[in-house]
Amino acid sequence: MKALLKSPWVFHLSTGSCNNCDIEILDCLTPRFDIERFGMLLVGSARHADVLLVTGIMTRQSAPAAKRVYEQMAKPCVVVAIGSCSLGQGIFKGSYNAPIPVDEVLPVDAYIPGCPPKPEAMIAGVVKLIQKLQGAK
Amino acid sequence: MITDREEAIKLIEQKFGNRILKSFRKTKKRLYIDIKPSDVPEVVGFIFRDLGARHNISTGIDTPDGIEILYHLELDKALIIITVRTLLDKMKPKVPSVAASITAFDWIEREIHDLLGVEFVGHPDMRRLLLSDDWPEGKHPLRRDFEGI
Amino acid sequence: MAEKRRTIIPIGPYHPLQEEPEFYKLFVEGERIVDIDVRIGYNHRGIEKLAESKHYDQIVYLIERICGICSTSHPIAYVQAVEDIMGDIEIPERALYIRSIIGELERVHSHLLWLGLAGHFLGYNTVFMWAWKYREPVLDIFEVISGNRNHYAMLKPGGVRRDIDDDAIPGIIKILDDLIPVLDMFKGAVLDDPVLAARLKGVGILSKKDIVEYSALGPVARASGIEIDVRKDEPYAAYDRVKWNVITQQEGDVFAKAVVRILETYESISIIKQCLQKMPKGPIDAELKDIPPGEGIGHHEAPRGETFHYVRSDGTNSPVRHKVRAPTFMNFPTFKASVIGERVADATIILAAIDPCYCCTERMSVIDRKSGKQLLAGEQLIKLSQERTKEIARKMGRS
Numbered sequence: 001m002k003a004l005l006k007s008p009w010v011f012h013l014s015t016g017s018c019n020n021c022d023i024e025i026l027d028c029l030t031p032r033f034d035i036e037r038f039g040m041l042l043v044g045s046a047r048h049a050d051v052l053l054v055t056g057i058m059t060r061q062s063a064p065a066a067k068r069v070y071e072q073m074a075k076p077c078v079v080v081a082i083g084s085c086s087l088g089q090g091i092f093k094g095s096y097n098a099p100i101p102v103d104e105v106l107p108v109d110a111y112i113p114g115c116p117p118k119p120e121a122m123i124a125g126v127v128k129l130i131q132k133l134q135g136a137k
Numbered sequence: 138m139i140t141d142r143e144e145a146i147k148l149i150e151q152k153f154g155n156r157i158l159k160s161f162r163k164t165k166k167r168l169y170i171d172i173k174p175s176d177v178p179e180v181v182g183f184i185f186r187d188l189g190a191r192h193n194i195s196t197g198i199d200t201p202d203g204i205e206i207l208y209h210l211e212l213d214k215a216l217i218i219i220t221v222r223t224l225l226d227k228m229k230p231k232v233p234s235v236a237a238s239i240t241a242f243d244w245i246e247r248e249i250h251d252l253l254g255v256e257f258v259g260h261p262d263m264r265r266l267l268l269s270d271d272w273p274e275g276k277h278p279l280r281r282d283f284e285g286i
Numbered sequence: 287m288a289e290k291r292r293t294i295i296p297i298g299p300y301h302p303l304q305e306e307p308e309f310y311k312l313f314v315e316g317e318r319i320v321d322i323d324v325r326i327g328y329n330h331r332g333i334e335k336l337a338e339s340k341h342y343d344q345i346v347y348l349i350e351r352i353c354g355i356c357s358t359s360h361p362i363a364y365v366q367a368v369e370d371i372m373g374d375i376e377i378p379e380r381a382l383y384i385r386s387i388i389g390e391l392e393r394v395h396s397h398l399l400w401l402g403l404a405g406h407f408l409g410y411n412t413v414f415m416w417a418w419k420y421r422e423p424v425l426d427i428f429e430v431i432s433g434n435r436n437h438y439a440m441l442k443p444g445g446v447r448r449d450i451d452d453d454a455i456p457g458i459i460k461i462l463d464d465l466i467p468v469l470d471m472f473k474g475a476v477l478d479d480p481v482l483a484a485r486l487k488g489v490g491i492l493s494k495k496d497i498v499e500y501s502a503l504g505p506v507a508r509a510s511g512i513e514i515d516v517r518k519d520e521p522y523a524a525y526d527r528v529k530w531n532v533i534t535q536q537e538g539d540v541f542a543k544a545v546v547r548i549l550e551t552y553e554s555i556s557i558i559k560q561c562l563q564k565m566p567k568g569p570i571d572a573e574l575k576d577i578p579p580g581e582g583i584g585h586h587e588a589p590r591g592e593t594f595h596y597v598r599s600d601g602t603n604s605p606v607r608h609k610v611r612a613p614t615f616m617n618f619p620t621f622k623a624s625v626i627g628e629r630v631a632d633a634t635i636i637l638a639a640i641d642p643c644y645c646c647t648e649r650m651s652v653i654d655r656k657s658g659k660q661l662l663a664g665e666q667l668i669k670l671s672q673e674r675t676k677e678i679a680r681k682m683g684r685s
Contacts, residue, residue: 014329015328016328016329016330016331017329017354018351018352018353018354018357019353019354019355020351020353020354020355020357020436020437021354022354023354023355023399023436024435024436026418027418027422030402030414030415030418030419030422031415031418031419032419032422044668056329057331059269059328059329059330059331060268060269060271060272061268061269061270061328061330062328062329065328085351090351091336091347091348091351092331092332092333092336092351094336094339095331095332095333095335095336096278096283096285096286096332096335097268097269097278097330097331097332098331098332115351115437116354116435116436116437118435163370163580163581164370164373166520167370167583169581189498191498191501191514192501192616193501193585193592193594193611194594194596194609194611194615194616196596196607196609198598198606198607200606207596209583209594209596213514213519214519216519216520218583220583239499240499240500240619241499241500241501241616243619244615244618244619245615252334266326267326267330268330269330278332278335279334279335
């Protein structure tokens, strides 16, 4: 838990999003926002990650794959749902290909609302989560 | 590639005159042609190959009269979109595949097969494109009688 | 003779960078790719069905969320399809200019985004960071105009939703002017770099015949010498009121596609500036009558090629059918023509060149067909691509 708080490595999982949350997550890495200065790093494999960022509505086809990705992660880990779609399916509610919301497939720890959330909002969300975890330690 | 709009329409009418069930010029740049399902590969092939059209996309619609398939073909330099329409039987929608001879129709025929259950006879590679692996056979979300799975 | 050993490389469906999940399988013999297969559907959200349950104004918000990168190209095509149904509607001049401005701003930010990611795959991470850094001011312009960095919600049938404030125009022009030297820098970095030329020229070639056969679109077609651009061929919005050129290249390789995108960005900036200066004063939307039964087609040249919308109305508040065709749907299958016969190390950049969902490549892994054992994992494939660039640089004595 201690390592998780100091330098959380994140893995990004799109479960049927419109890319917008995804490019905003990437934006966090680039010079204007640069979350790497806090030790956060976007990694290429779920096995290396402490935080799972989920975007999108969780389509029928991606639900089993998302579950598998979560199982591959080293525990303890946290799951953050980003954007309106992963919070409550947003405008896609009622679609035949979106049977269940994200938080019924994965145990979500934090929700960051917005369509898409601004990079500042994402950073604030992750900071809040870390503070909460510090309190729970 | 043909560059004259009226010339293109004349060529189509000359070649398929009596086989065109109905044609409708919505505006100068939009032409709709109705044909029989069995004529589809020939008419679409002629517009694509001989007139040099680009395949924009095909669409399937579940209408009260049957399943309608539309092939939108665009002649870029002649500034016209020709839509070839055909009506299929609702119980057994079947149409000869265009993808058998033109690659550009490959994916969209797979998609229409997924969403509307139309059978494209002679399609080289009819596998599922959009729906998930665990989607039940015989359910097609864009049909009017679809009520969820 | 011993049977050649074939290996399958599955790519995806999950990738850490961005865009939709997709699943590719590359079949390789040694270093060469012999076949490719794609499985999509991870991102299928049933938008066409949802559109049938929304009314015409709501659909703009729905289709904006098809894609976050070209989130205004779908609405532009859609509103034109609805206007095509209505036939004789007159759109105010100022609205047409604003549509063009938004459409072109989107092209600038999308091409910069592509450039950055392409740089990342080649091992030029500086390009990635710089391209994304200089993309931020463009997003600032969007924020000034529409109030949001993405998903601008600017379009509606009959006009646009928001006006551009006259006071904001000098600031926007200044940001755009500042982008020109940045583009010059990128142009120099790509066109004059011998390493990049060695790495990208002659790789992933699409011939004119391939483009016609697959009906490919946009920068992909233009890089192979086929001059199609809806903005020129069937002008809409304000594209016939400003001066600009269609950029084409003849080679059809990855390098040509990069050149087309960089040069197009200059044209876009020029279009935006001309539009901002020529934009007349006046109303920004027309009064709409009821939408009559009928069908309409609308299209727009999105950053990746032509977006095509077909809408059929039965006279009620919602369409009977709304067909959406994104450019990647036609450009995607060209992989079969461009990737086969190339090296595994080049696969990432060839897949990226079409600008579909390059990021899938980060989740590539090589699996031996016989043993099913994983030989190469996600990042290793990108590393492979980056190392090849280094190797070329070393040979040229530039490292």
